[in-house]
């Protein structure tokens with residue numbers, strides 16, 4: 001908002017406030033001196049116009065802060081996240097963990113890159129990758145998943161859910177972390 005528009009808006013707001021809040025005053029002093037009433041009216045107008053202008057400036061500052069502080073969701077769970085080619089694991093290599101997106105990227109010899117949602121399909125615990133075992137082992141009730149996310153044992157009824165992936169021309173991989181896009185792993 002330009003200063004001119006803001007000033008005009010402040011004056012308009014002041015005029016409106018004067019009309020609204022001065023109504024009862026006018027009614028109460030119906031028998032008072034006319035000159036004094038005019039002076040009082042001018043003062044009220046100036047005061048309210050100033051207050052209106054200040055109010056608009058404060059509102060603008062509030063909006064600006066709100067925009068600045070609004071969380072930037074890019075790269076977070078629920079959005080499409082692109083993992084640079086350099087972070088994509090080698091075939092059967094250590095899974096790449098991307099915490100904001102809640103997934104592991106694994107690279108399979110037969111089917112290529114796969115994104116595994118790290119939430120245990122039993123009761124929802126976060127499942128860590130255990131390097132020494134070369135498996136995902138849930139700490140809550142002991143469900144075990146293979147490198148490719150398939151179920152090995154435990155109370156989990158099936159394997160880790162998968163997220164759709166797109167392998168880009170530059171070698172990077174884009175993962176769709178929207179929960180509604182999850183692919184159920186029946187193995």
Ligand code: FES
Pocket residue numbers: 120121122123124125138139140141142143154155156
């Ligand atoms: S929540 Fe993972 S085994 Fe129960």
